Amino acid sequence: MxxxxxxxxxxxxxxxxxxxxxxxxxxxxxxxxxxxxxxxxxxxxxxxxxxxxxxxxxxxxxxxxxxxxxxxxxxxxxxxxxxxxxxxxxxxxxxxxxxxxxxxxxxxxxxxxxxxxxxxxxxxxxxxxxxxxxxxxxxxxxxxxxxxxxxxxxxxxxxxxxxxxxxxxxxxxxxxxxxxxxxxxxxxxxxxxxxxxxxxxxxxxxxxxxxxxxxxxxxxxxxxxxxxxVAQFIGSPKMNILPAASARLLAPFATPPASAESVGVRPEHLAVVEPSDNVLRGKIALSEYTGAVTLMHVELPNGQTCLVVHDGKDLPAFGSEIGLMADRQNLHFFDRNQMAAQQ
Known part of the structure:
Protein backbone atom coordinates (compact mmCIF):
# COMPACT_ATOMS: atom_id res chain seq x y z
CA MET A 1 0.00 0.00 0.00
CA VAL A 230 -11.82 28.35 -5.77
CA ALA A 231 -15.34 29.38 -6.80
CA GLN A 232 -14.05 31.20 -9.87
CA PHE A 233 -11.19 28.84 -10.70
CA ILE A 234 -13.28 25.65 -10.73
CA GLY A 235 -15.97 25.62 -13.39
CA SER A 236 -16.06 26.89 -16.96
CA PRO A 237 -17.26 29.51 -17.67
CA LYS A 238 -16.27 30.89 -14.27
CA MET A 239 -18.79 31.72 -11.57
CA ASN A 240 -20.47 35.15 -11.59
CA ILE A 241 -19.81 37.17 -8.41
CA LEU A 242 -22.45 39.83 -7.69
CA PRO A 243 -23.37 42.11 -4.77
CA ALA A 244 -25.10 40.14 -2.00
CA ALA A 245 -28.29 42.19 -2.43
CA SER A 246 -28.72 40.64 -5.89
CA ALA A 247 -29.71 37.36 -4.21
CA ARG A 248 -33.22 38.65 -3.47
CA LEU A 249 -33.77 39.30 -7.19
CA LEU A 250 -32.15 36.09 -8.38
CA ALA A 251 -34.18 33.77 -6.16
CA PRO A 252 -37.45 34.46 -4.32
CA PHE A 253 -37.08 34.48 -0.55
CA ALA A 254 -33.28 34.26 -0.72
CA THR A 255 -31.85 36.07 2.29
CA PRO A 256 -28.07 36.54 2.34
CA PRO A 257 -26.29 35.88 5.66
CA ALA A 258 -25.56 39.09 7.57
CA SER A 259 -21.82 38.74 6.91
CA ALA A 260 -22.17 38.16 3.15
CA GLU A 261 -20.77 40.76 0.77
CA SER A 262 -21.17 38.84 -2.47
CA VAL A 263 -23.28 36.13 -4.00
CA GLY A 264 -21.97 33.67 -6.57
CA VAL A 265 -24.00 31.93 -9.25
CA ARG A 266 -22.69 29.82 -12.09
CA PRO A 267 -23.61 30.81 -15.69
CA GLU A 268 -25.24 27.40 -16.26
CA HIS A 269 -27.53 27.91 -13.24
CA LEU A 270 -29.11 31.13 -14.52
CA ALA A 271 -32.48 31.02 -16.27
CA VAL A 272 -33.67 33.68 -18.72
CA VAL A 273 -37.14 35.06 -17.88
CA GLU A 274 -39.24 38.06 -18.77
CA PRO A 275 -37.82 41.28 -17.28
CA SER A 276 -39.71 42.73 -14.30
CA ASP A 277 -39.07 44.55 -11.04
CA ASN A 278 -38.94 41.21 -9.20
CA VAL A 279 -35.97 39.71 -11.07
CA LEU A 280 -32.40 40.67 -11.91
CA ARG A 281 -32.50 42.63 -15.14
CA GLY A 282 -29.86 43.23 -17.79
CA LYS A 283 -29.22 43.84 -21.48
CA ILE A 284 -27.60 41.47 -23.99
CA ALA A 285 -24.14 42.88 -24.75
CA LEU A 286 -22.67 39.91 -26.60
CA SER A 287 -23.60 36.35 -27.59
CA GLU A 288 -21.09 33.58 -28.32
CA TYR A 289 -22.65 30.68 -30.19
CA THR A 290 -20.82 27.36 -29.62
CA GLY A 291 -23.29 24.91 -31.16
CA ALA A 292 -24.83 23.11 -28.20
CA VAL A 293 -25.20 26.29 -26.13
CA THR A 294 -24.72 30.04 -26.40
CA LEU A 295 -22.73 32.03 -23.87
CA MET A 296 -24.49 35.35 -23.35
CA HIS A 297 -22.78 38.40 -21.84
CA VAL A 298 -25.45 40.38 -19.98
CA GLU A 299 -24.77 43.95 -18.84
CA LEU A 300 -26.39 44.64 -15.47
CA PRO A 301 -27.60 48.05 -14.24
CA ASN A 302 -24.51 48.42 -12.00
CA GLY A 303 -22.22 48.04 -15.04
CA GLN A 304 -21.15 44.48 -14.27
CA THR A 305 -21.21 41.81 -16.96
CA CYS A 306 -22.94 38.57 -16.04
CA LEU A 307 -22.32 35.37 -18.04
CA VAL A 308 -25.30 33.15 -18.87
CA VAL A 309 -25.22 29.72 -20.54
CA HIS A 310 -28.36 29.58 -22.69
CA ASP A 311 -29.38 26.36 -24.42
CA GLY A 312 -32.51 27.66 -26.13
CA LYS A 313 -32.80 28.02 -29.88
CA ASP A 314 -34.60 31.36 -29.70
CA LEU A 315 -31.92 33.75 -28.50
CA PRO A 316 -32.73 37.26 -27.24
CA ALA A 317 -31.59 39.91 -29.70
CA PHE A 318 -28.50 42.05 -29.11
CA GLY A 319 -29.37 44.98 -26.85
CA SER A 320 -32.66 43.49 -25.66
CA GLU A 321 -33.54 43.46 -21.96
CA ILE A 322 -33.96 40.15 -20.16
CA GLY A 323 -34.57 38.91 -16.64
CA LEU A 324 -32.39 36.42 -14.78
CA MET A 325 -33.33 34.00 -12.00
CA ALA A 326 -31.74 31.03 -10.22
CA ASP A 327 -32.73 28.34 -7.74
CA ARG A 328 -31.90 29.20 -4.13
CA GLN A 329 -29.72 26.08 -3.72
CA ASN A 330 -27.45 27.25 -6.55
CA LEU A 331 -26.48 30.50 -4.81
CA HIS A 332 -23.15 30.74 -2.95
CA PHE A 333 -22.59 33.45 -0.36
CA PHE A 334 -19.15 34.84 0.52
CA ASP A 335 -18.22 37.04 3.46
CA ARG A 336 -15.74 39.88 3.59
CA ASN A 337 -12.87 37.49 4.24
CA GLN A 338 -13.71 35.72 0.96
CA MET A 339 -14.57 32.50 2.76
CA ALA A 340 -17.71 30.62 1.74
CA ALA A 341 -20.57 31.25 4.16
CA GLN A 342 -23.43 28.84 4.71
CA GLN A 343 -25.36 28.08 1.52
Whole structure:
Protein backbone atom coordinates (compact mmCIF):
# COMPACT_ATOMS: atom_id res chain seq x y z
CA MET A 1 0.00 0.00 0.00
CA UNK A 2 1.67 3.23 -1.12
CA UNK A 3 0.19 6.60 -0.37
CA UNK A 4 1.86 9.95 0.26
CA UNK A 5 1.95 12.23 3.28
CA UNK A 6 3.22 15.81 3.13
CA UNK A 7 3.79 17.52 6.48
CA UNK A 8 4.38 21.28 6.54
CA UNK A 9 6.38 21.01 3.34
CA UNK A 10 8.28 24.17 2.36
CA UNK A 11 10.58 25.15 -0.50
CA UNK A 12 12.71 28.26 -0.75
CA UNK A 13 14.77 29.46 -3.69
CA UNK A 14 17.18 31.98 -2.17
CA UNK A 15 15.02 34.59 -0.48
CA UNK A 16 11.83 33.51 -2.25
CA UNK A 17 9.53 30.99 -0.56
CA UNK A 18 7.69 29.07 -3.28
CA UNK A 19 5.98 26.36 -1.19
CA UNK A 20 4.83 27.87 2.10
CA UNK A 21 3.77 24.96 4.27
CA UNK A 22 1.74 22.23 2.58
CA UNK A 23 -0.03 19.51 4.57
CA UNK A 24 -1.63 16.78 2.47
CA UNK A 25 -2.47 13.08 2.64
CA UNK A 26 -2.86 11.06 -0.57
CA UNK A 27 -4.36 7.61 -0.19
CA UNK A 28 -3.02 4.48 -1.87
CA UNK A 29 -4.46 4.17 -5.38
CA UNK A 30 -5.89 7.71 -5.50
CA UNK A 31 -5.72 9.89 -8.60
CA UNK A 32 -4.90 13.34 -7.21
CA UNK A 33 -4.60 16.45 -9.37
CA UNK A 34 -2.69 19.58 -8.38
CA UNK A 35 -4.30 22.54 -10.11
CA UNK A 36 -3.83 26.29 -9.97
CA UNK A 37 -2.65 29.29 -11.98
CA UNK A 38 0.89 29.65 -13.32
CA UNK A 39 3.37 30.26 -10.53
CA UNK A 40 1.24 28.70 -7.78
CA UNK A 41 3.90 26.07 -7.00
CA UNK A 42 2.21 22.93 -8.33
CA UNK A 43 5.12 21.74 -10.50
CA UNK A 44 7.64 22.57 -7.77
CA UNK A 45 5.62 20.49 -5.32
CA UNK A 46 5.56 17.57 -7.77
CA UNK A 47 9.34 17.82 -8.26
CA UNK A 48 9.82 17.78 -4.49
CA UNK A 49 7.84 14.52 -4.34
CA UNK A 50 9.93 13.05 -7.17
CA UNK A 51 13.24 14.04 -5.60
CA UNK A 52 14.20 16.44 -8.40
CA UNK A 53 13.94 19.38 -5.96
CA UNK A 54 15.33 19.41 -2.44
CA UNK A 55 12.97 20.00 0.47
CA UNK A 56 13.78 23.12 2.47
CA UNK A 57 11.80 21.96 5.51
CA UNK A 58 8.95 19.64 6.46
CA UNK A 59 8.55 15.90 5.96
CA UNK A 60 7.62 13.81 2.93
CA UNK A 61 6.55 10.18 3.31
CA UNK A 62 6.05 7.72 0.46
CA UNK A 63 4.31 4.78 2.04
CA UNK A 64 5.78 4.58 5.52
CA UNK A 65 9.24 5.83 4.44
CA UNK A 66 10.53 9.32 5.19
CA UNK A 67 12.16 10.19 1.85
CA UNK A 68 13.47 13.73 2.38
CA UNK A 69 17.05 12.56 1.83
CA UNK A 70 16.32 9.59 -0.46
CA UNK A 71 17.60 9.87 -4.04
CA UNK A 72 14.99 10.23 -6.78
CA UNK A 73 15.89 6.86 -8.32
CA UNK A 74 15.24 5.08 -5.01
CA UNK A 75 11.87 6.63 -4.13
CA UNK A 76 9.76 4.20 -6.13
CA UNK A 77 8.25 6.92 -8.31
CA UNK A 78 8.11 7.46 -12.07
CA UNK A 79 7.60 10.83 -13.69
CA UNK A 80 6.05 11.70 -17.06
CA UNK A 81 7.03 15.11 -18.39
CA UNK A 82 5.37 17.61 -20.69
CA UNK A 83 8.22 17.32 -23.22
CA UNK A 84 8.12 13.48 -23.57
CA UNK A 85 11.95 13.35 -23.13
CA UNK A 86 12.41 10.45 -25.56
CA UNK A 87 15.79 9.46 -27.01
CA UNK A 88 15.58 10.30 -30.75
CA UNK A 89 18.15 7.62 -31.74
CA UNK A 90 16.26 4.79 -29.98
CA UNK A 91 13.12 3.09 -31.23
CA UNK A 92 10.00 2.74 -29.10
CA UNK A 93 11.03 -0.62 -27.64
CA UNK A 94 14.47 0.64 -26.60
CA UNK A 95 13.08 3.93 -25.26
CA UNK A 96 10.64 2.07 -23.05
CA UNK A 97 13.25 -0.38 -21.82
CA UNK A 98 16.18 2.02 -21.42
CA UNK A 99 15.73 2.59 -17.68
CA UNK A 100 15.54 -1.15 -17.07
CA UNK A 101 18.73 -1.66 -19.08
CA UNK A 102 20.55 0.96 -17.00
CA UNK A 103 19.43 -0.88 -13.85
CA UNK A 104 20.79 -4.11 -15.38
CA UNK A 105 17.45 -5.90 -15.49
CA UNK A 106 17.95 -9.16 -17.48
CA UNK A 107 17.05 -8.94 -21.17
CA UNK A 108 14.23 -11.47 -20.96
CA UNK A 109 12.60 -9.59 -18.08
CA UNK A 110 13.02 -6.27 -19.91
CA UNK A 111 11.31 -7.68 -22.98
CA UNK A 112 8.43 -9.07 -20.92
CA UNK A 113 7.80 -5.76 -19.16
CA UNK A 114 8.05 -3.73 -22.37
CA UNK A 115 5.66 -6.05 -24.19
CA UNK A 116 3.14 -5.91 -21.34
CA UNK A 117 3.27 -2.09 -21.21
CA UNK A 118 3.02 -1.88 -24.99
CA UNK A 119 -0.09 -4.06 -24.94
CA UNK A 120 -1.64 -1.95 -22.19
CA UNK A 121 -1.03 1.26 -24.16
CA UNK A 122 -1.76 -0.22 -27.60
CA UNK A 123 1.81 0.39 -28.79
CA UNK A 124 2.46 -3.18 -30.00
CA UNK A 125 2.60 -2.20 -33.67
CA UNK A 126 4.85 0.80 -33.03
CA UNK A 127 7.73 -0.82 -31.11
CA UNK A 128 10.09 -0.62 -34.13
CA UNK A 129 9.41 3.06 -34.86
CA UNK A 130 11.50 6.06 -33.83
CA UNK A 131 10.10 9.14 -32.05
CA UNK A 132 10.26 11.21 -35.26
CA UNK A 133 7.83 8.72 -36.85
CA UNK A 134 5.20 9.11 -34.10
CA UNK A 135 2.39 11.58 -33.47
CA UNK A 136 2.34 13.67 -30.32
CA UNK A 137 -0.17 11.38 -28.65
CA UNK A 138 1.88 8.29 -29.53
CA UNK A 139 5.04 9.88 -28.12
CA UNK A 140 3.24 10.64 -24.89
CA UNK A 141 2.05 7.03 -24.67
CA UNK A 142 5.66 5.88 -25.09
CA UNK A 143 6.72 8.19 -22.25
CA UNK A 144 3.96 6.72 -20.07
CA UNK A 145 5.02 3.22 -21.10
CA UNK A 146 8.59 3.94 -20.04
CA UNK A 147 7.23 4.87 -16.62
CA UNK A 148 5.01 1.75 -16.41
CA UNK A 149 7.80 -0.77 -17.05
CA UNK A 150 9.58 0.31 -13.87
CA UNK A 151 6.61 -0.87 -11.75
CA UNK A 152 6.63 2.33 -9.66
CA UNK A 153 4.67 2.78 -6.45
CA UNK A 154 3.61 6.27 -7.54
CA UNK A 155 3.16 7.88 -10.97
CA UNK A 156 3.83 11.62 -11.29
CA UNK A 157 2.55 13.57 -14.32
CA UNK A 158 3.77 17.12 -14.98
CA UNK A 159 1.34 18.74 -17.45
CA UNK A 160 1.70 15.78 -19.84
CA UNK A 161 -0.94 16.97 -22.33
CA UNK A 162 0.13 20.59 -22.75
CA UNK A 163 1.85 20.00 -26.10
CA UNK A 164 -1.12 18.22 -27.69
CA UNK A 165 -3.91 19.70 -29.78
CA UNK A 166 -7.44 19.88 -28.39
CA UNK A 167 -8.68 16.61 -29.93
CA UNK A 168 -5.64 14.65 -28.76
CA UNK A 169 -5.91 16.11 -25.26
CA UNK A 170 -9.44 14.75 -24.92
CA UNK A 171 -8.33 11.35 -26.23
CA UNK A 172 -5.27 11.15 -23.95
CA UNK A 173 -7.33 12.19 -20.92
CA UNK A 174 -9.53 9.17 -21.41
CA UNK A 175 -6.49 6.93 -21.92
CA UNK A 176 -4.85 8.12 -18.70
CA UNK A 177 -8.10 7.64 -16.78
CA UNK A 178 -8.44 4.10 -18.17
CA UNK A 179 -4.82 3.38 -17.31
CA UNK A 180 -5.41 4.37 -13.70
CA UNK A 181 -8.40 2.06 -13.45
CA UNK A 182 -6.36 -0.86 -14.84
CA UNK A 183 -3.26 -0.30 -12.69
CA UNK A 184 -4.90 1.03 -9.49
CA UNK A 185 -1.61 2.81 -8.72
CA UNK A 186 -1.34 6.11 -6.90
CA UNK A 187 -1.12 8.95 -9.43
CA UNK A 188 -0.34 12.64 -8.87
CA UNK A 189 -1.05 14.86 -11.86
CA UNK A 190 -0.21 18.54 -12.36
CA UNK A 191 -2.18 20.80 -14.70
CA UNK A 192 -3.28 24.40 -15.06
CA UNK A 193 -6.37 23.20 -16.92
CA UNK A 194 -9.29 22.84 -14.51
CA UNK A 195 -11.24 20.77 -17.06
CA UNK A 196 -8.47 18.16 -16.94
CA UNK A 197 -8.63 18.29 -13.15
CA UNK A 198 -12.40 17.86 -13.06
CA UNK A 199 -12.48 14.94 -15.50
CA UNK A 200 -9.51 12.95 -14.16
CA UNK A 201 -9.29 13.44 -10.40
CA UNK A 202 -10.55 11.45 -7.46
CA UNK A 203 -9.33 14.41 -5.43
CA UNK A 204 -8.32 17.92 -6.51
CA UNK A 205 -5.80 20.06 -4.65
CA UNK A 206 -6.26 23.75 -5.54
CA UNK A 207 -3.04 25.73 -5.02
CA UNK A 208 -2.34 29.45 -4.97
CA UNK A 209 0.89 31.22 -4.01
CA UNK A 210 2.44 28.07 -2.57
CA UNK A 211 -0.49 27.23 -0.30
CA UNK A 212 -3.46 24.89 -0.54
CA UNK A 213 -6.75 26.75 -0.98
CA UNK A 214 -9.01 23.69 -0.88
CA UNK A 215 -8.92 19.91 -1.22
CA UNK A 216 -11.90 17.83 -2.30
CA UNK A 217 -13.55 15.78 -5.01
CA UNK A 218 -14.42 17.55 -8.27
CA UNK A 219 -18.07 17.62 -7.24
CA UNK A 220 -17.30 19.05 -3.78
CA UNK A 221 -15.21 21.87 -5.23
CA UNK A 222 -17.84 22.65 -7.87
CA UNK A 223 -20.82 22.57 -5.49
CA UNK A 224 -19.19 23.84 -2.28
CA UNK A 225 -16.22 26.08 -3.09
CA UNK A 226 -14.45 27.22 0.06
CA UNK A 227 -13.68 30.77 -1.08
CA UNK A 228 -13.92 33.16 -4.00
CA UNK A 229 -10.70 31.97 -5.61
CA VAL A 230 -11.82 28.35 -5.77
CA ALA A 231 -15.34 29.38 -6.80
CA GLN A 232 -14.05 31.20 -9.87
CA PHE A 233 -11.19 28.84 -10.70
CA ILE A 234 -13.28 25.65 -10.73
CA GLY A 235 -15.97 25.62 -13.39
CA SER A 236 -16.06 26.89 -16.96
CA PRO A 237 -17.26 29.51 -17.67
CA LYS A 238 -16.27 30.89 -14.27
CA MET A 239 -18.79 31.72 -11.57
CA ASN A 240 -20.47 35.15 -11.59
CA ILE A 241 -19.81 37.17 -8.41
CA LEU A 242 -22.45 39.83 -7.69
CA PRO A 243 -23.37 42.11 -4.77
CA ALA A 244 -25.10 40.14 -2.00
CA ALA A 245 -28.29 42.19 -2.43
CA SER A 246 -28.72 40.64 -5.89
CA ALA A 247 -29.71 37.36 -4.21
CA ARG A 248 -33.22 38.65 -3.47
CA LEU A 249 -33.77 39.30 -7.19
CA LEU A 250 -32.15 36.09 -8.38
CA ALA A 251 -34.18 33.77 -6.16
CA PRO A 252 -37.45 34.46 -4.32
CA PHE A 253 -37.08 34.48 -0.55
CA ALA A 254 -33.28 34.26 -0.72
CA THR A 255 -31.85 36.07 2.29
CA PRO A 256 -28.07 36.54 2.34
CA PRO A 257 -26.29 35.88 5.66
CA ALA A 258 -25.56 39.09 7.57
CA SER A 259 -21.82 38.74 6.91
CA ALA A 260 -22.17 38.16 3.15
CA GLU A 261 -20.77 40.76 0.77
CA SER A 262 -21.17 38.84 -2.47
CA VAL A 263 -23.28 36.13 -4.00
CA GLY A 264 -21.97 33.67 -6.57
CA VAL A 265 -24.00 31.93 -9.25
CA ARG A 266 -22.69 29.82 -12.09
CA PRO A 267 -23.61 30.81 -15.69
CA GLU A 268 -25.24 27.40 -16.26
CA HIS A 269 -27.53 27.91 -13.24
CA LEU A 270 -29.11 31.13 -14.52
CA ALA A 271 -32.48 31.02 -16.27
CA VAL A 272 -33.67 33.68 -18.72
CA VAL A 273 -37.14 35.06 -17.88
CA GLU A 274 -39.24 38.06 -18.77
CA PRO A 275 -37.82 41.28 -17.28
CA SER A 276 -39.71 42.73 -14.30
CA ASP A 277 -39.07 44.55 -11.04
CA ASN A 278 -38.94 41.21 -9.20
CA VAL A 279 -35.97 39.71 -11.07
CA LEU A 280 -32.40 40.67 -11.91
CA ARG A 281 -32.50 42.63 -15.14
CA GLY A 282 -29.86 43.23 -17.79
CA LYS A 283 -29.22 43.84 -21.48
CA ILE A 284 -27.60 41.47 -23.99
CA ALA A 285 -24.14 42.88 -24.75
CA LEU A 286 -22.67 39.91 -26.60
CA SER A 287 -23.60 36.35 -27.59
CA GLU A 288 -21.09 33.58 -28.32
CA TYR A 289 -22.65 30.68 -30.19
CA THR A 290 -20.82 27.36 -29.62
CA GLY A 291 -23.29 24.91 -31.16
CA ALA A 292 -24.83 23.11 -28.20
CA VAL A 293 -25.20 26.29 -26.13
CA THR A 294 -24.72 30.04 -26.40
CA LEU A 295 -22.73 32.03 -23.87
CA MET A 296 -24.49 35.35 -23.35
CA HIS A 297 -22.78 38.40 -21.84
CA VAL A 298 -25.45 40.38 -19.98
CA GLU A 299 -24.77 43.95 -18.84
CA LEU A 300 -26.39 44.64 -15.47
CA PRO A 301 -27.60 48.05 -14.24
CA ASN A 302 -24.51 48.42 -12.00
CA GLY A 303 -22.22 48.04 -15.04
CA GLN A 304 -21.15 44.48 -14.27
CA THR A 305 -21.21 41.81 -16.96
CA CYS A 306 -22.94 38.57 -16.04
CA LEU A 307 -22.32 35.37 -18.04
CA VAL A 308 -25.30 33.15 -18.87
CA VAL A 309 -25.22 29.72 -20.54
CA HIS A 310 -28.36 29.58 -22.69
CA ASP A 311 -29.38 26.36 -24.42
CA GLY A 312 -32.51 27.66 -26.13
CA LYS A 313 -32.80 28.02 -29.88
CA ASP A 314 -34.60 31.36 -29.70
CA LEU A 315 -31.92 33.75 -28.50
CA PRO A 316 -32.73 37.26 -27.24
CA ALA A 317 -31.59 39.91 -29.70
CA PHE A 318 -28.50 42.05 -29.11
CA GLY A 319 -29.37 44.98 -26.85
CA SER A 320 -32.66 43.49 -25.66
CA GLU A 321 -33.54 43.46 -21.96
CA ILE A 322 -33.96 40.15 -20.16
CA GLY A 323 -34.57 38.91 -16.64
CA LEU A 324 -32.39 36.42 -14.78
CA MET A 325 -33.33 34.00 -12.00
CA ALA A 326 -31.74 31.03 -10.22
CA ASP A 327 -32.73 28.34 -7.74
CA ARG A 328 -31.90 29.20 -4.13
CA GLN A 329 -29.72 26.08 -3.72
CA ASN A 330 -27.45 27.25 -6.55
CA LEU A 331 -26.48 30.50 -4.81
CA HIS A 332 -23.15 30.74 -2.95
CA PHE A 333 -22.59 33.45 -0.36
CA PHE A 334 -19.15 34.84 0.52
CA ASP A 335 -18.22 37.04 3.46
CA ARG A 336 -15.74 39.88 3.59
CA ASN A 337 -12.87 37.49 4.24
CA GLN A 338 -13.71 35.72 0.96
CA MET A 339 -14.57 32.50 2.76
CA ALA A 340 -17.71 30.62 1.74
CA ALA A 341 -20.57 31.25 4.16
CA GLN A 342 -23.43 28.84 4.71
CA GLN A 343 -25.36 28.08 1.52
Missing amino acids: TGLVLKDLKKRFGGTQVIRGVDLAIEDGEFVVFVGPSGCGKSTLLRMISGLEDITSGELYIGDRLVNDVQAAKRGVAMVFQSYALYPHLNVRDNMGFGLKVRKVPAAERERRVNEAAATLKLDALLHRYPRELSGGQRQRVAIGRAIVGNPDVFLFDEPLSNLDAELRVHMRSEIASLHKRLSTTMVYVTHDQIEAMTLADKIVVLRDGLIEQVGSPRELYERPGNLF
